[in-house]
Amino acid sequence: MSTKRPIKIAPSILTADFGRLADEVQAAEAGGADYIHLDVMDGRFVPNLSFGPSIVAAVRAATQLPLDVHLMIEDPDRYLADFAEAGATFLTVHVEACIHLHRTVQRITELGCRAGVTLNPATPVEALREIIPFVDMVLVMSVNPGFGAQRFIETATNKLRRVRRMVEELNPLCDVEVDGGIDTHNIDDVVRSGANVIVVGSAVFNSRAPVAENIAALRKAARGALWREI
Ligand code: DX5
Ligand code: ZN
Numbered sequence: 001m002s003t004k005r006p007i008k009i010a011p012s013i014l015t016a017d018f019g020r021l022a023d024e025v026q027a028a029e030a031g032g033a034d035y036i037h038l039d040v041m042d043g044r045f046v047p048n049l050s051f052g053p054s055i056v057a058a059v060r061a062a063t064q065l066p067l068d069v070h071l072m073i074e075d076p077d078r079y080l081a082d083f084a085e086a087g088a089t090f091l092t093v094h095v096e097a098c099i100h101l102h103r104t105v106q107r108i109t110e111l112g113c114r115a116g117v118t119l120n121p122a123t124p125v126e127a128l129r130e131i132i133p134f135v136d137m138v139l140v141m142s143v144n145p146g147f148g149a150q151r152f153i154e155t156a157t158n159k160l161r162r163v164r165r166m167v168e169e170l171n172p173l174c175d176v177e178v179d180g181g182i183d184t185h186n187i188d189d190v191v192r193s194g195a196n197v198i199v200v201g202s203a204v205f206n207s208r209a210p211v212a213e214n215i216a217a218l219r220k221a222a223r224g225a226l227w228r229e230i
Pocket of ligand 2: 070
């Protein structure tokens with residue numbers, strides 16, 4: 001089966017200037033971003049701390065774009081309602097962090113959010129099989145979560161192909177997202193491998209070029225590279 005759909009670019013604010021966060025987010029929106037990706041870290045599930053619901057609410061007030069909230073936290077059930085109230089559109093949890101993943105996904109949906117699940121680079125694709133029918137998005141991590149500006153793990157493209165096949169089989173409307181180390185050199189590969197939502201942090205928010213220019217360069221690099229069965 002072959003599916004064609006336009007890709008979405010989701011800039012991650014992790015490397016944005018937090019002193020000018022509203023401006024940064026608005027620059028991404030004006031530059032053609034589709035979602036804003038927010039990386040929540042608890043210093044336990046990942047070895048880094050970032051921010052919580054108050055920053056999500058601040059971003060909610062600054063943009064009309066859907067907010068794609070990536071929870072890199074242990075036992076995320078404790079905070080789902082807070083992030084929903086802060087304005088999250090998507091809430092994505094790690095399969096490694098949830099004992100009762102189906103219940104967590106159900107709760108996200110009940111809160112009125114779109115449910116995403118993700119897995120660390122060393123977690124097998126098979127961990128997704130039973131939950132795919134219940135989610136709106138699957139996220140393939142292409143770096144070990146916790147930090148921006150890391151190097152893309154090359155085996156992620158093969159993993160994306162296997163995830164895309166599983167999604168086509170079990171829930172064809174589900175999005176396949178990729179996160180970590182994406183830039184103009186590899187965006188075409190990840191799209192061809194099956195990703196249709198592309199998270200990009202340091203290749204969008206950096207001191208080398210304006211945000212809009214960076215987004216345009218990514219779109220150009222991915223042009224025409226809509227997913228097809230390989
Ligand atoms: C990693 C985060 C990513 C990260 C992406 O823990 O989940 O969203 O910020 O940043 P880049 O694109 O710089 O790898
Ligand atoms: Zn992320």
